[in-house]
Amino acid sequence: MLLDFDRLGWWKWMLVSITALVTLFLLLPIIFIAALSFGSSQWLIFPPPGWTLRWYEDLFADPRWLQSAWVSAKVAGAVTILSVVLGLLASLSLTRGRFRGREALRALFITPMILPVVVLAVALYAFFLRIGLSGTFVGFVLAHLVLALPFSIISISNALEGFDKSIEDAAILCGASPWEARLRVTLPAISHGLFAAAVFSFLVSWDEVVVAIFMASPTLQTLPVKIWTTLRQDLTPVIAAASTLLVLLTVGLMLLSLLVRKALKR
Protein backbone atom coordinates (compact mmCIF):
# COMPACT_ATOMS: atom_id res chain seq x y z
CA MET A 1 0.00 0.00 0.00
CA LEU A 2 3.01 2.28 0.39
CA LEU A 3 3.51 1.94 -3.33
CA ASP A 4 -0.13 2.52 -4.23
CA PHE A 5 -0.65 6.24 -4.62
CA ASP A 6 -4.39 6.21 -3.98
CA ARG A 7 -4.22 4.14 -0.82
CA LEU A 8 -1.66 6.17 1.05
CA GLY A 9 -4.20 8.14 3.08
CA TRP A 10 -2.88 11.36 4.58
CA TRP A 11 0.67 10.27 3.77
CA LYS A 12 -0.21 10.95 0.18
CA TRP A 13 -0.74 14.64 0.90
CA MET A 14 2.45 14.81 2.93
CA LEU A 15 4.44 13.30 0.06
CA VAL A 16 2.73 15.49 -2.51
CA SER A 17 3.49 18.64 -0.51
CA ILE A 18 7.15 17.72 -0.10
CA THR A 19 7.41 17.03 -3.82
CA ALA A 20 5.64 20.28 -4.67
CA LEU A 21 8.02 22.23 -2.40
CA VAL A 22 11.11 20.58 -3.88
CA THR A 23 9.81 21.20 -7.40
CA LEU A 24 9.36 24.88 -6.50
CA PHE A 25 12.85 24.92 -4.97
CA LEU A 26 14.27 23.54 -8.23
CA LEU A 27 12.30 26.00 -10.30
CA LEU A 28 12.83 29.09 -8.11
CA PRO A 29 16.31 30.16 -9.29
CA ILE A 30 15.36 29.73 -12.93
CA ILE A 31 12.20 31.84 -12.69
CA PHE A 32 14.07 34.30 -10.52
CA ILE A 33 16.85 35.06 -13.01
CA ALA A 34 14.37 35.29 -15.87
CA ALA A 35 12.35 37.89 -13.93
CA LEU A 36 15.44 39.84 -12.85
CA SER A 37 16.78 40.01 -16.39
CA PHE A 38 13.77 42.23 -17.25
CA GLY A 39 13.88 44.11 -13.93
CA SER A 40 15.03 47.72 -13.88
CA SER A 41 16.97 47.43 -10.61
CA GLN A 42 20.73 47.50 -10.96
CA TRP A 43 20.94 45.92 -7.50
CA LEU A 44 18.72 43.00 -8.49
CA ILE A 45 15.90 43.87 -6.11
CA PHE A 46 13.02 41.41 -6.27
CA PRO A 47 10.25 42.00 -7.11
CA PRO A 48 11.70 44.53 -9.56
CA PRO A 49 10.53 48.16 -9.22
CA GLY A 50 10.05 48.40 -13.00
CA TRP A 51 10.67 46.57 -16.23
CA THR A 52 13.31 47.18 -18.88
CA LEU A 53 15.16 45.57 -21.79
CA ARG A 54 18.32 47.48 -20.89
CA TRP A 55 20.33 44.43 -19.81
CA TYR A 56 19.66 42.68 -23.08
CA GLU A 57 20.75 45.83 -24.94
CA ASP A 58 23.95 45.93 -22.87
CA LEU A 59 24.51 42.25 -23.58
CA PHE A 60 24.26 42.63 -27.33
CA ALA A 61 26.14 45.95 -27.34
CA ASP A 62 29.26 44.29 -25.91
CA PRO A 63 30.87 42.33 -28.77
CA ARG A 64 32.76 40.09 -26.31
CA TRP A 65 29.55 38.33 -25.27
CA LEU A 66 28.66 37.46 -28.84
CA GLN A 67 32.23 36.53 -29.68
CA SER A 68 32.48 34.15 -26.74
CA ALA A 69 29.09 32.62 -27.59
CA TRP A 70 30.32 32.07 -31.14
CA VAL A 71 33.53 30.43 -29.87
CA SER A 72 31.42 28.18 -27.62
CA ALA A 73 29.17 27.20 -30.51
CA LYS A 74 32.12 26.38 -32.76
CA VAL A 75 33.91 24.35 -30.09
CA ALA A 76 30.72 22.50 -29.14
CA GLY A 77 29.91 21.81 -32.79
CA ALA A 78 33.34 20.33 -33.47
CA VAL A 79 33.20 18.33 -30.23
CA THR A 80 29.76 16.97 -31.13
CA ILE A 81 30.84 15.67 -34.53
CA LEU A 82 34.10 14.14 -33.31
CA SER A 83 32.49 12.69 -30.20
CA VAL A 84 29.72 10.94 -32.14
CA VAL A 85 32.13 9.52 -34.74
CA LEU A 86 34.75 8.33 -32.25
CA GLY A 87 32.01 7.19 -29.88
CA LEU A 88 30.31 5.12 -32.58
CA LEU A 89 33.56 3.41 -33.55
CA ALA A 90 34.53 2.73 -29.95
CA SER A 91 31.03 1.45 -29.14
CA LEU A 92 31.12 -0.99 -32.07
CA SER A 93 34.31 -2.37 -30.65
CA LEU A 94 32.99 -2.45 -27.08
CA THR A 95 29.65 -4.11 -27.85
CA ARG A 96 30.69 -6.52 -30.61
CA GLY A 97 34.39 -7.01 -30.17
CA ARG A 98 35.74 -10.11 -28.52
CA PHE A 99 39.12 -9.33 -27.14
CA ARG A 100 40.85 -9.47 -23.83
CA GLY A 101 40.61 -6.40 -21.63
CA ARG A 102 37.32 -5.24 -23.13
CA GLU A 103 35.84 -4.44 -19.74
CA ALA A 104 39.01 -2.60 -18.73
CA LEU A 105 38.78 -0.57 -21.94
CA ARG A 106 35.16 0.26 -21.21
CA ALA A 107 36.12 1.41 -17.72
CA LEU A 108 38.91 3.59 -19.14
CA PHE A 109 36.49 5.23 -21.58
CA ILE A 110 34.06 6.10 -18.76
CA THR A 111 36.73 7.39 -16.36
CA PRO A 112 36.87 11.03 -17.56
CA MET A 113 33.20 11.33 -16.63
CA ILE A 114 33.61 10.27 -13.02
CA LEU A 115 36.92 11.91 -12.14
CA PRO A 116 36.84 15.42 -10.66
CA VAL A 117 37.03 17.80 -13.60
CA VAL A 118 39.48 20.03 -11.79
CA VAL A 119 42.13 17.29 -11.89
CA LEU A 120 41.78 16.94 -15.66
CA ALA A 121 41.71 20.73 -16.05
CA VAL A 122 44.96 21.25 -14.17
CA ALA A 123 46.67 18.29 -15.85
CA LEU A 124 45.66 19.38 -19.36
CA TYR A 125 46.59 22.98 -18.61
CA ALA A 126 50.15 21.90 -17.73
CA PHE A 127 50.33 19.60 -20.76
CA PHE A 128 48.94 22.16 -23.22
CA LEU A 129 51.29 24.86 -21.93
CA ARG A 130 54.17 22.56 -22.78
CA ILE A 131 52.99 21.56 -26.27
CA GLY A 132 51.64 24.99 -27.21
CA LEU A 133 47.93 24.13 -27.34
CA SER A 134 46.91 26.32 -24.41
CA GLY A 135 44.48 29.04 -25.42
CA THR A 136 43.90 27.54 -28.87
CA PHE A 137 40.74 26.34 -30.55
CA VAL A 138 42.22 22.86 -31.02
CA GLY A 139 43.07 22.76 -27.31
CA PHE A 140 39.47 23.57 -26.34
CA VAL A 141 38.09 20.91 -28.69
CA LEU A 142 40.48 18.19 -27.52
CA ALA A 143 39.84 18.91 -23.83
CA HIS A 144 36.07 18.95 -24.23
CA LEU A 145 36.20 15.86 -26.44
CA VAL A 146 37.79 13.90 -23.58
CA LEU A 147 34.89 14.96 -21.33
CA ALA A 148 32.15 14.38 -23.92
CA LEU A 149 33.29 10.98 -25.19
CA PRO A 150 32.02 8.93 -22.19
CA PHE A 151 28.49 10.30 -22.67
CA SER A 152 28.63 9.48 -26.35
CA ILE A 153 29.96 5.96 -25.76
CA ILE A 154 27.32 5.19 -23.12
CA SER A 155 24.43 6.42 -25.31
CA ILE A 156 25.59 4.61 -28.44
CA SER A 157 26.61 1.39 -26.64
CA ASN A 158 23.17 1.20 -25.04
CA ALA A 159 21.52 1.61 -28.45
CA LEU A 160 23.82 -0.98 -30.03
CA GLU A 161 23.14 -3.48 -27.27
CA GLY A 162 19.43 -3.13 -27.96
CA PHE A 163 19.92 -3.77 -31.67
CA ASP A 164 19.72 -7.31 -32.98
CA LYS A 165 22.94 -7.93 -34.89
CA SER A 166 21.35 -10.67 -36.96
CA ILE A 167 19.37 -8.03 -38.88
CA GLU A 168 22.66 -6.60 -40.12
CA ASP A 169 23.83 -10.12 -40.99
CA ALA A 170 20.60 -10.67 -42.89
CA ALA A 171 21.28 -7.58 -44.99
CA ILE A 172 24.74 -8.90 -45.80
CA LEU A 173 23.30 -12.28 -46.73
CA CYS A 174 20.90 -10.47 -49.05
CA GLY A 175 23.85 -8.96 -50.87
CA ALA A 176 24.71 -5.75 -49.06
CA SER A 177 28.35 -5.03 -48.44
CA PRO A 178 29.23 -4.90 -44.72
CA TRP A 179 29.60 -1.13 -44.73
CA GLU A 180 26.41 -0.74 -46.73
CA ALA A 181 24.62 -2.89 -44.15
CA ARG A 182 26.03 -0.81 -41.32
CA LEU A 183 25.17 2.52 -42.91
CA ARG A 184 21.70 1.63 -44.16
CA VAL A 185 20.51 -0.91 -41.59
CA THR A 186 22.39 -0.48 -38.32
CA LEU A 187 22.79 3.32 -38.27
CA PRO A 188 19.08 4.08 -38.78
CA ALA A 189 18.21 1.52 -36.12
CA ILE A 190 20.44 3.15 -33.51
CA SER A 191 19.70 6.75 -34.59
CA HIS A 192 18.11 7.57 -31.21
CA GLY A 193 21.39 6.63 -29.52
CA LEU A 194 23.38 8.74 -31.97
CA PHE A 195 21.06 11.67 -31.38
CA ALA A 196 21.35 11.35 -27.61
CA ALA A 197 25.13 11.17 -27.98
CA ALA A 198 25.11 14.36 -30.05
CA VAL A 199 22.89 16.27 -27.60
CA PHE A 200 24.92 15.20 -24.56
CA SER A 201 28.24 15.96 -26.27
CA PHE A 202 27.05 19.39 -27.33
CA LEU A 203 25.78 20.24 -23.84
CA VAL A 204 28.89 18.94 -22.10
CA SER A 205 31.07 21.22 -24.18
CA TRP A 206 28.69 24.19 -24.30
CA ASP A 207 28.25 24.29 -20.50
CA GLU A 208 31.75 23.28 -19.48
CA VAL A 209 33.37 25.81 -17.13
CA VAL A 210 36.32 24.36 -15.25
CA VAL A 211 38.57 23.16 -18.08
CA ALA A 212 37.61 26.24 -20.08
CA ILE A 213 38.75 28.61 -17.32
CA PHE A 214 42.22 27.09 -17.46
CA MET A 215 42.27 26.84 -21.25
CA ALA A 216 41.08 30.36 -22.04
CA SER A 217 43.35 33.13 -23.23
CA PRO A 218 42.48 36.85 -23.37
CA THR A 219 41.72 36.49 -27.06
CA LEU A 220 39.90 33.14 -27.02
CA GLN A 221 37.25 32.39 -24.43
CA THR A 222 33.99 30.49 -24.36
CA LEU A 223 30.68 31.81 -23.06
CA PRO A 224 30.96 30.14 -19.62
CA VAL A 225 34.41 31.72 -19.19
CA LYS A 226 32.95 35.13 -20.04
CA ILE A 227 30.18 34.60 -17.48
CA TRP A 228 32.71 33.41 -14.90
CA THR A 229 35.04 36.40 -15.27
CA THR A 230 32.09 38.81 -15.19
CA LEU A 231 30.65 37.08 -12.11
CA ARG A 232 33.96 37.41 -10.28
CA GLN A 233 33.78 41.21 -10.76
CA ASP A 234 30.18 41.97 -9.86
CA LEU A 235 26.64 40.63 -9.96
CA THR A 236 25.44 42.72 -12.90
CA PRO A 237 21.93 41.99 -14.30
CA VAL A 238 23.57 41.51 -17.70
CA ILE A 239 24.46 38.03 -16.46
CA ALA A 240 20.78 37.45 -15.72
CA ALA A 241 20.01 38.35 -19.32
CA ALA A 242 22.70 35.98 -20.62
CA SER A 243 21.50 33.23 -18.26
CA THR A 244 17.91 33.65 -19.38
CA LEU A 245 18.93 33.19 -23.01
CA LEU A 246 20.82 30.05 -21.97
CA VAL A 247 17.74 28.72 -20.17
CA LEU A 248 15.66 29.36 -23.30
CA LEU A 249 18.24 27.43 -25.30
CA THR A 250 17.99 24.54 -22.82
CA VAL A 251 14.20 24.50 -23.05
CA GLY A 252 14.48 24.57 -26.83
CA LEU A 253 16.89 21.64 -26.83
CA MET A 254 14.66 19.67 -24.45
CA LEU A 255 11.64 20.20 -26.70
CA LEU A 256 13.68 19.35 -29.79
CA SER A 257 14.95 16.11 -28.28
CA LEU A 258 11.40 15.22 -27.21
CA LEU A 259 10.15 15.79 -30.76
CA VAL A 260 13.04 13.89 -32.34
CA ARG A 261 12.56 11.00 -29.94
CA LYS A 262 8.88 10.82 -30.82
CA ALA A 263 9.67 11.01 -34.54
CA LEU A 264 12.31 8.30 -34.27
CA LYS A 265 10.03 6.00 -32.30
CA ARG A 266 7.39 6.10 -34.98
Add this chain to the structure above:
Amino acid sequence: MAIVADTRGNSAFASMSYWRVSGIGYAVPALLLLLAFFVLPVLALLLRSVLEPEPGLGNYAALLGSTTYLRIFLNTFLVSAVVTVLSVVIGFPVAWTLAIMPRRWAAVVFAVILLSMWTNLLARTYAWMVLLQRTGFINRTLINLGVIDQPLALVNNLTGVTIGMTYIMLPFVILPLRGVIKAIDPAIPQAASVCGATRWQCLTRILIPLALPGVAAGALMVFVMSLGYFVTPALLGGTSNMMLAEMIAQFVQSLVNWGMGGAAAFVLLVVTLAIYALQLRLFGVGRLGQQGN
Protein backbone atom coordinates in the same frame (compact mmCIF):
# COMPACT_ATOMS: atom_id res chain seq x y z
CA MET B 1 23.42 -17.17 -52.51
CA ALA B 2 25.67 -18.12 -55.39
CA ILE B 3 25.64 -14.55 -56.66
CA VAL B 4 26.71 -13.20 -53.30
CA ALA B 5 29.53 -15.70 -53.15
CA ASP B 6 30.64 -14.80 -56.67
CA THR B 7 30.86 -11.06 -56.21
CA ARG B 8 32.98 -11.44 -53.13
CA GLY B 9 35.04 -14.32 -54.35
CA ASN B 10 34.20 -15.86 -51.03
CA SER B 11 31.19 -17.33 -49.32
CA ALA B 12 28.87 -14.86 -47.64
CA PHE B 13 29.43 -16.52 -44.30
CA ALA B 14 33.18 -16.29 -44.55
CA SER B 15 33.04 -12.63 -45.50
CA MET B 16 30.72 -11.98 -42.58
CA SER B 17 33.02 -13.44 -40.07
CA TYR B 18 35.87 -11.53 -41.67
CA TRP B 19 34.02 -8.25 -41.25
CA ARG B 20 32.56 -8.98 -37.87
CA VAL B 21 34.22 -6.64 -35.43
CA SER B 22 36.39 -9.04 -33.57
CA GLY B 23 39.09 -6.79 -32.28
CA ILE B 24 39.98 -3.58 -30.70
CA GLY B 25 40.50 -1.85 -34.06
CA TYR B 26 37.55 0.53 -34.06
CA ALA B 27 38.34 1.67 -30.52
CA VAL B 28 41.85 2.79 -31.44
CA PRO B 29 41.09 6.45 -32.33
CA ALA B 30 39.22 7.02 -29.07
CA LEU B 31 41.87 5.09 -27.14
CA LEU B 32 44.70 7.19 -28.61
CA LEU B 33 42.80 10.37 -27.75
CA LEU B 34 42.37 9.31 -24.14
CA LEU B 35 45.97 8.12 -23.78
CA ALA B 36 47.37 11.37 -25.18
CA PHE B 37 45.01 13.89 -23.60
CA PHE B 38 43.86 12.18 -20.44
CA VAL B 39 46.11 9.41 -19.12
CA LEU B 40 49.43 11.01 -20.04
CA PRO B 41 48.66 14.53 -18.69
CA VAL B 42 47.22 13.17 -15.42
CA LEU B 43 50.22 10.90 -14.89
CA ALA B 44 52.58 13.78 -15.71
CA LEU B 45 50.85 15.96 -13.12
CA LEU B 46 51.16 13.24 -10.49
CA LEU B 47 54.84 12.84 -11.34
CA ARG B 48 55.41 16.54 -10.79
CA SER B 49 53.99 16.18 -7.27
CA VAL B 50 56.90 13.93 -6.30
CA LEU B 51 59.58 15.62 -8.45
CA GLU B 52 59.04 19.36 -7.92
CA PRO B 53 60.67 21.31 -6.42
CA GLU B 54 62.88 18.36 -5.45
CA PRO B 55 62.32 14.59 -5.63
CA GLY B 56 60.60 13.15 -2.57
CA LEU B 57 57.35 13.30 -0.69
CA GLY B 58 57.92 16.85 0.60
CA ASN B 59 54.76 18.19 -1.03
CA TYR B 60 52.60 15.56 0.63
CA ALA B 61 54.22 16.23 3.99
CA ALA B 62 53.58 19.95 3.58
CA LEU B 63 49.98 19.30 2.52
CA LEU B 64 49.11 16.99 5.40
CA GLY B 65 51.25 18.78 7.98
CA SER B 66 49.73 22.24 7.76
CA THR B 67 46.63 23.23 9.68
CA THR B 68 45.57 25.60 6.86
CA TYR B 69 45.42 22.78 4.36
CA LEU B 70 43.94 20.32 6.83
CA ARG B 71 41.15 22.80 7.48
CA ILE B 72 40.42 22.90 3.76
CA PHE B 73 40.26 19.09 3.67
CA LEU B 74 37.98 19.14 6.70
CA ASN B 75 35.71 21.81 5.15
CA THR B 76 35.47 19.78 1.97
CA PHE B 77 34.53 16.57 3.76
CA LEU B 78 32.10 18.34 6.06
CA VAL B 79 30.26 20.18 3.28
CA SER B 80 30.17 17.05 1.10
CA ALA B 81 28.77 14.99 3.97
CA VAL B 82 26.08 17.55 4.84
CA VAL B 83 25.13 17.96 1.16
CA THR B 84 24.89 14.18 0.82
CA VAL B 85 22.64 13.78 3.87
CA LEU B 86 20.40 16.68 2.80
CA SER B 87 20.13 15.39 -0.76
CA VAL B 88 19.14 11.91 0.39
CA VAL B 89 16.70 13.07 3.09
CA ILE B 90 14.99 15.54 0.73
CA GLY B 91 15.38 13.38 -2.35
CA PHE B 92 13.91 10.15 -0.93
CA PRO B 93 10.30 11.32 -0.51
CA VAL B 94 10.42 13.04 -3.90
CA ALA B 95 11.75 9.92 -5.63
CA TRP B 96 9.10 7.86 -3.85
CA THR B 97 6.30 10.19 -4.93
CA LEU B 98 7.64 10.38 -8.46
CA ALA B 99 7.67 6.58 -8.68
CA ILE B 100 4.01 6.16 -7.77
CA MET B 101 2.18 9.37 -8.63
CA PRO B 102 -0.14 9.61 -11.66
CA ARG B 103 1.80 9.83 -14.86
CA ARG B 104 0.70 13.27 -15.93
CA TRP B 105 1.85 14.92 -12.67
CA ALA B 106 5.05 12.92 -12.65
CA ALA B 107 5.84 14.21 -16.15
CA VAL B 108 5.61 17.81 -14.88
CA VAL B 109 7.91 17.18 -11.92
CA PHE B 110 10.23 15.26 -14.21
CA ALA B 111 10.41 18.14 -16.69
CA VAL B 112 11.31 20.58 -13.90
CA ILE B 113 14.07 18.28 -12.63
CA LEU B 114 15.52 17.91 -16.11
CA LEU B 115 15.27 21.65 -16.75
CA SER B 116 17.15 22.43 -13.56
CA MET B 117 19.77 19.79 -14.34
CA TRP B 118 20.31 21.02 -17.88
CA THR B 119 20.35 24.72 -17.09
CA ASN B 120 23.84 26.18 -17.27
CA LEU B 121 25.67 25.61 -13.99
CA LEU B 122 26.90 29.20 -13.83
CA ALA B 123 23.39 30.51 -14.41
CA ARG B 124 22.10 28.45 -11.47
CA THR B 125 24.97 29.46 -9.22
CA TYR B 126 24.51 33.11 -10.18
CA ALA B 127 20.84 32.85 -9.21
CA TRP B 128 21.80 31.57 -5.76
CA MET B 129 24.42 34.28 -5.31
CA VAL B 130 21.71 36.87 -5.93
CA LEU B 131 19.00 35.09 -3.92
CA LEU B 132 21.21 34.59 -0.87
CA GLN B 133 23.01 37.92 -0.67
CA ARG B 134 22.43 40.28 2.28
CA THR B 135 19.87 42.36 0.43
CA GLY B 136 18.64 39.37 -1.54
CA PHE B 137 15.14 38.01 -1.93
CA ILE B 138 15.40 35.45 0.87
CA ASN B 139 16.73 37.83 3.52
CA ARG B 140 14.21 40.54 2.57
CA THR B 141 11.33 38.09 2.67
CA LEU B 142 12.37 36.74 6.08
CA ILE B 143 12.72 40.31 7.43
CA ASN B 144 9.37 41.36 5.97
CA LEU B 145 7.74 38.34 7.54
CA GLY B 146 9.28 39.30 10.86
CA VAL B 147 11.20 36.04 11.22
CA ILE B 148 14.54 37.84 11.60
CA ASP B 149 15.66 41.40 12.40
CA GLN B 150 19.09 41.37 10.81
CA PRO B 151 19.91 39.83 7.41
CA LEU B 152 21.46 36.38 7.76
CA ALA B 153 24.89 35.71 6.30
CA LEU B 154 23.85 33.13 3.71
CA VAL B 155 26.56 33.59 1.14
CA ASN B 156 30.38 33.77 1.19
CA ASN B 157 30.33 31.02 3.80
CA LEU B 158 29.78 27.29 3.97
CA THR B 159 26.00 27.76 4.42
CA GLY B 160 25.81 29.24 0.95
CA VAL B 161 27.95 26.47 -0.51
CA THR B 162 25.75 23.84 1.14
CA ILE B 163 22.51 25.35 -0.20
CA GLY B 164 23.89 25.76 -3.72
CA MET B 165 25.42 22.29 -3.82
CA THR B 166 22.29 20.59 -2.47
CA TYR B 167 20.32 22.31 -5.21
CA ILE B 168 22.70 20.93 -7.83
CA MET B 169 22.97 17.41 -6.39
CA LEU B 170 19.26 16.70 -5.69
CA PRO B 171 18.46 15.44 -9.21
CA PHE B 172 21.37 12.98 -9.00
CA VAL B 173 19.67 11.34 -6.02
CA ILE B 174 16.08 11.63 -7.17
CA LEU B 175 16.44 10.17 -10.68
CA PRO B 176 18.24 6.88 -9.89
CA LEU B 177 16.32 6.39 -6.64
CA ARG B 178 13.02 6.76 -8.47
CA GLY B 179 14.06 3.86 -10.70
CA VAL B 180 14.96 1.69 -7.73
CA ILE B 181 11.65 2.36 -5.95
CA LYS B 182 9.70 1.83 -9.15
CA ALA B 183 11.29 -1.60 -9.48
CA ILE B 184 10.03 -2.72 -6.04
CA ASP B 185 7.07 -5.08 -6.26
CA PRO B 186 4.05 -3.24 -4.74
CA ALA B 187 2.80 -6.61 -3.46
CA ILE B 188 5.57 -6.73 -0.83
CA PRO B 189 4.46 -3.73 1.28
CA GLN B 190 0.89 -4.77 0.51
CA ALA B 191 1.52 -8.20 2.02
CA ALA B 192 3.11 -6.64 5.09
CA SER B 193 0.12 -4.43 5.71
CA VAL B 194 -2.26 -7.33 5.23
CA CYS B 195 -0.28 -9.15 7.89
CA GLY B 196 -0.84 -6.27 10.25
CA ALA B 197 2.19 -4.04 9.84
CA THR B 198 1.54 -0.35 10.42
CA ARG B 199 2.38 2.15 7.73
CA TRP B 200 5.44 3.25 9.66
CA GLN B 201 6.65 -0.35 9.99
CA CYS B 202 6.08 -0.82 6.25
CA LEU B 203 8.24 2.23 5.58
CA THR B 204 11.12 1.50 7.94
CA ARG B 205 11.21 -2.27 7.63
CA ILE B 206 10.30 -2.76 3.98
CA LEU B 207 10.44 0.25 1.68
CA ILE B 208 13.63 1.82 3.05
CA PRO B 209 15.58 -1.47 3.26
CA LEU B 210 14.52 -2.42 -0.26
CA ALA B 211 15.50 1.02 -1.59
CA LEU B 212 18.76 1.05 0.35
CA PRO B 213 21.05 0.00 -2.55
CA GLY B 214 19.70 2.94 -4.54
CA VAL B 215 20.08 5.29 -1.57
CA ALA B 216 23.66 4.18 -0.96
CA ALA B 217 24.61 4.42 -4.63
CA GLY B 218 23.10 7.90 -4.91
CA ALA B 219 24.72 9.02 -1.66
CA LEU B 220 28.18 7.80 -2.65
CA MET B 221 27.85 9.49 -6.02
CA VAL B 222 26.78 12.81 -4.53
CA PHE B 223 29.52 12.64 -1.91
CA VAL B 224 32.27 11.98 -4.41
CA MET B 225 30.98 14.61 -6.86
CA SER B 226 30.84 17.16 -4.05
CA LEU B 227 34.42 16.45 -2.97
CA GLY B 228 35.79 17.59 -6.30
CA TYR B 229 33.30 20.34 -7.13
CA PHE B 230 34.89 23.59 -8.19
CA VAL B 231 32.49 26.20 -9.52
CA THR B 232 29.78 26.43 -6.88
CA PRO B 233 32.07 26.42 -3.79
CA ALA B 234 34.37 28.96 -5.44
CA LEU B 235 31.50 31.37 -6.17
CA LEU B 236 29.27 30.86 -3.11
CA GLY B 237 31.99 30.17 -0.56
CA GLY B 238 34.02 33.34 -0.79
CA THR B 239 37.77 33.55 -0.34
CA SER B 240 38.05 32.43 3.29
CA ASN B 241 36.13 29.16 2.89
CA MET B 242 38.09 27.40 0.23
CA MET B 243 37.37 23.81 -0.71
CA LEU B 244 39.72 21.21 -2.16
CA ALA B 245 39.12 21.78 -5.88
CA GLU B 246 39.61 25.53 -5.53
CA MET B 247 42.78 24.93 -3.55
CA ILE B 248 44.19 22.85 -6.42
CA ALA B 249 43.32 25.61 -8.87
CA GLN B 250 44.92 28.23 -6.61
CA PHE B 251 48.17 26.27 -6.29
CA VAL B 252 48.45 26.11 -10.05
CA GLN B 253 47.03 29.44 -11.20
CA SER B 254 47.95 31.94 -8.49
CA LEU B 255 50.94 30.34 -6.79
CA VAL B 256 52.31 28.47 -9.84
CA ASN B 257 53.28 25.69 -7.45
CA TRP B 258 52.88 22.60 -9.61
CA GLY B 259 54.30 20.28 -6.98
CA MET B 260 51.71 21.17 -4.37
CA GLY B 261 48.94 21.37 -6.98
CA GLY B 262 49.82 17.90 -8.21
CA ALA B 263 49.94 16.51 -4.67
CA ALA B 264 46.50 17.95 -3.80
CA ALA B 265 45.11 16.63 -7.10
CA PHE B 266 46.53 13.21 -6.31
CA VAL B 267 44.86 13.18 -2.87
CA LEU B 268 41.53 14.06 -4.48
CA LEU B 269 42.07 11.43 -7.16
CA VAL B 270 42.86 8.68 -4.67
CA VAL B 271 39.86 9.47 -2.48
CA THR B 272 37.56 9.58 -5.53
CA LEU B 273 38.82 6.30 -6.95
CA ALA B 274 38.63 4.63 -3.53
CA ILE B 275 34.96 5.61 -3.19
CA TYR B 276 34.17 4.39 -6.70
CA ALA B 277 35.97 1.13 -5.99
CA LEU B 278 33.79 0.76 -2.90
CA GLN B 279 30.71 1.46 -4.99
CA LEU B 280 31.75 -1.14 -7.57
CA ARG B 281 32.36 -3.66 -4.82
CA LEU B 282 28.94 -3.01 -3.35
CA PHE B 283 26.78 -2.60 -6.43
CA GLY B 284 28.64 -3.85 -9.51
CA VAL B 285 29.37 -2.03 -12.76
CA GLY B 286 25.77 -1.43 -13.80
CA ARG B 287 25.26 1.77 -11.89
CA LEU B 288 28.29 3.59 -13.19
CA GLY B 289 26.48 4.25 -16.44
CA GLN B 290 23.91 6.43 -14.72
CA GLN B 291 26.23 9.11 -13.53
CA GLY B 292 26.36 12.65 -14.70
CA ASN B 293 29.08 15.11 -14.08
